[in-house]
Amino acid sequence: MKVAKWRPYLLITPAIIVFLVFFIQPIFYMIYLSFHDWNFISPDKTFVGLENFKALLSDPMFLQVIRNTLMYTFFTVLFSISIALLMSIWLNRRGWMYSFVQGAVFSPHIISLVSIAMLWMWIMDADYGLLNWILSLVGMDKVPWLTDPNTALASLIIIAVWKNIGYYTLIIIAGLQSIPKHLYEAAALDQTSSFRRFTKITFPMLSPSIFFLTIIGILDSIKVFETISIITKGGPLNSTNTLVYYIYENGFIFFKIGYASAAGVILLVILSIVTLIYFKVLGKRVHYQ
Amino acid sequence: MAKIQLKNVSKVYGNNKVMDDMNLEIQDGSFTVLVGPSGCGKSTTLRLIAGLEEVTSGEIWIGNHLVNEVAPGKRGISMVFQNYALYPTMTVQGNIEFGLENMKIPKAERKKMVDEIVEIVDLTEYLDKKPQNLSGGQRQRVALARAMVKKPNVFIFDEPLSNLDAKLRGQMRTELIQLHKRLGTTFIYVTHDQVEAMSMGDEIVILNKGHIMQQAAPMEVYHNPANQFVAQFIGTPAMNVISIAMLEGKLGKIIDERIFYIGFRPEHVEIQTAEETTSGIHLPCELLTIETLGSETLYLVNSDAGQFQVKSFNNPLMNTEKIHVTIPFDKLYYFDTQGNRVYVDELPFESMGKEVRGEVLI
Numbered sequence: 001m002k003v004a005k006w007r008p009y010l011l012i013t014p015a016i017i018v019f020l021v022f023f024i025q026p027i028f029y030m031i032y033l034s035f036h037d038w039n040f041i042s043p044d045k046t047f048v049g050l051e052n053f054k055a056l057l058s059d060p061m062f063l064q065v066i067r068n069t070l071m072y073t074f075f076t077v078l079f080s081i082s083i084a085l086l087m088s089i090w091l092n093r094r095g096w097m098y099s100f101v102q103g104a105v106f107s108p109h110i111i112s113l114v115s116i117a118m119l120w121m122w123i124m125d126a127d128y129g130l131l132n133w134i135l136s137l138v139g140m141d142k143v144p145w146l147t148d149p150n151t152a153l154a155s156l157i158i159i160a161v162w163k164n165i166g167y168y169t170l171i172i173i174a175g176l177q178s179i180p181k182h183l184y185e186a187a188a189l190d191q192t193s194s195f196r197r198f199t200k201i202t203f204p205m206l207s208p209s210i211f212f213l214t215i216i217g218i219l220d221s222i223k224v225f226e227t228i229s230i231i232t233k234g235g236p237l238n239s240t241n242t243l244v245y246y247i248y249e250n251g252f253i254f255f256k257i258g259y260a261s262a263a264g265v266i267l268l269v270i271l272s273i274v275t276l277i278y279f280k281v282l283g284k285r286v287h288y289q
Numbered sequence: 290m291a292k293i294q295l296k297n298v299s300k301v302y303g304n305n306k307v308m309d310d311m312n313l314e315i316q317d318g319s320f321t322v323l324v325g326p327s328g329c330g331k332s333t334t335l336r337l338i339a340g341l342e343e344v345t346s347g348e349i350w351i352g353n354h355l356v357n358e359v360a361p362g363k364r365g366i367s368m369v370f371q372n373y374a375l376y377p378t379m380t381v382q383g384n385i386e387f388g389l390e391n392m393k394i395p396k397a398e399r400k401k402m403v404d405e406i407v408e409i410v411d412l413t414e415y416l417d418k419k420p421q422n423l424s425g426g427q428r429q430r431v432a433l434a435r436a437m438v439k440k441p442n443v444f445i446f447d448e449p450l451s452n453l454d455a456k457l458r459g460q461m462r463t464e465l466i467q468l469h470k471r472l473g474t475t476f477i478y479v480t481h482d483q484v485e486a487m488s489m490g491d492e493i494v495i496l497n498k499g500h501i502m503q504q505a506a507p508m509e510v511y512h513n514p515a516n517q518f519v520a521q522f523i524g525t526p527a528m529n530v531i532s533i534a535m536l537e538g539k540l541g542k543i544i545d546e547r548i549f550y551i552g553f554r555p556e557h558v559e560i561q562t563a564e565e566t567t568s569g570i571h572l573p574c575e576l577l578t579i580e581t582l583g584s585e586t587l588y589l590v591n592s593d594a595g596q597f598q599v600k601s602f603n604n605p606l607m608n609t610e611k612i613h614v615t616i617p618f619d620k621l622y623y624f625d626t627q628g629n630r631v632y633v634d635e636l637p638f639e640s641m642g643k644e645v646r647g648e649v650l651i
Binding site: 193201205 | 339340341366367368370372376378388391439
């Protein structure tokens with residue numbers, strides 16, 4: 001059967017239109033706005049060149065926001081993956097108890113972030129929260145989890161890790177189960193110590209899963225918004241203000257659209273770099289069978 | 290050096306008894322082949338010896354040591370797996386060296402040992418490649434090198450050639466035989482392929498349903514099978530086995546009451562070209578199929594005694610429908626109802642002589 005040359009293009013046209021209108025156009029519009037001064041309402045958009053970027057980079061608050069975002073991302077990804085790795089090794093066996101625990105740690109993943117935020121606001125409440133009540137039982141001082149600039153970001157990291165590990169554990173267990181058993185048998189015949197068995201066989205064989213989790217972990221953490229918006233609103237003293245919340249705050253609370261767009265462009269650049277690394281490294285340093 | 294002994298070994302998985310009270314002795318320096326249909330317990334035997342599985346009861350001795358409680362790596366055994374089990378994240382060199390590193394052998398010495406081995410298996414130029422970039426035969430060599438470099442007392446092979454194509458398999462077969470001659474260590478080799486077993490082993494252990502059917506040299510197993518299972522498992526095509534009820538009345542009564550089956554190999558059946566009388570069972574047959582294999586020809590024939598196969602090294606009989614065959618008396622095997630071999634001193638038939646009874650000449 002002969003198919004007209006234009007037919008495939010016709011068939012993908014609807015998808016392409018949706019993609020252009022809702023994905024590509026906003027990106028270009030954002031870049032356009034980042035060179036302008038606009039308050040969202042007035043019909044005039046004043047062209048200001050690179051002024052927004054200059055202002056951003058000399059704004060100490062923006063630098064703190066970047067620092068917060070990087071700290072949040074680094075520790076969230078580090079703890080999520082390390083804890084998930086330990087849990088997977090523990091849970092990767094048969095028995096109803098292991099299946100139960102596996103299901104239990106996965107459950108936060110299916111709860112909406114808003115509910116999670118509400119739940120943890122109660123758990124971490126300084127006066128009536130579950131955590132401080134437990135601490136008081138063992139005779140320890142109360143911790144002002146979310147209200148102290150020194151602990152607020154760490155508290156948000158705990159929440160993110162709590163939400164992540166279920167999904168991360170699932171992915172790593174799947175990775176563990178795909179490692180052929182005979183490799184461990186060969187290792188046993190090679191007199192491999194359990195430490196070397198982990199570092200030389202298990203971990204390298206898990207590298208695709210761990211690399212995948214690192215990348216999606218970084219992308220997710222850089223884009224963190226819901227928990228911050230609901231729990232801390234970037235405070236106290238901007239200690240939890242991260243990039244996406246900062247963009248939202250400038251754009252939709254202070255109506256500095258040009259300024260927010262410039263921050264958006266910086267976010268876009270960061271995310272593009274991470275994605276680029278993902279595709280570059282894929283298939284090179286990571287072992288795939 | 291190491292002789293291997295299994296004493297009253299049983300292995301149970303859940304409710305499934307795969308090996309029942311097995312006694313097996315593998316001589317030091319032998320090339321012993323464990324052969325049998327799938328599920329016969331041959332791989333289990335191997336894994337028990339290697340220590341990858343624990344015995345349910347019984348003892349395993351390697352040399353003078355009871356090894357039931359000894360870790361796999363400490364038994365002086367190297368194993369070549371069916372799917373090679375190479376470490377995919379390591380290079381060829383890394384794979385071969387891994388066991389040596391674990392044994393904390395110094396780097397310089399390690400390098401010497403690896404170089405020596407890769408020379409033998411012809412892998413020198415592939416040292417930095419990863420296993421997934423090698424062909425099946427090359428992977429096989431890496432697995433072999435990894436096993437050899439540890440200088441074990443016993444080599445264990447779990448169907449190592451089954452993933453190779455026919456030509457390469459033949460080549461590796463001769464290489465393994467040469468390797469055994471050169472190293473002089475004990476080889477234990479598992480296969481389900483009786484041709485491999487016959488051609489490689491100097492001792493064959495035939496297993497069925499977790500029991501040893503026979504343990505002997507290849508030609509002994511062929512010429513003197515202990516039971517119907519071995520008779521039909523070894524040899525291509527399998528031995529023809531006919532119930533005596535099919536022959537009764539034609540042969541005259543069989544006097545030995547133990548005998549229930551009569552067996553004969555397809556290659557021992559003679560096709561009569563003239564009406565001559567040699568000492569044997571004469572049967573007129575109808576030709577059903579002909580398979581020409583070049584050097585030999587296989588016939589499936591139908592007679593009053595049932596269907597059986599005939600193998601001939603003469604030119605194929607094309608356009609022929611009926612033939613006469615003779616099965617020589619001295620090539621007959623007798624089995625009882627259980628399929629165990631019945632050894633007889635003289636022919637167990639009531640009347641002998643060159644007379645015609647029915648259509649059968651005796």
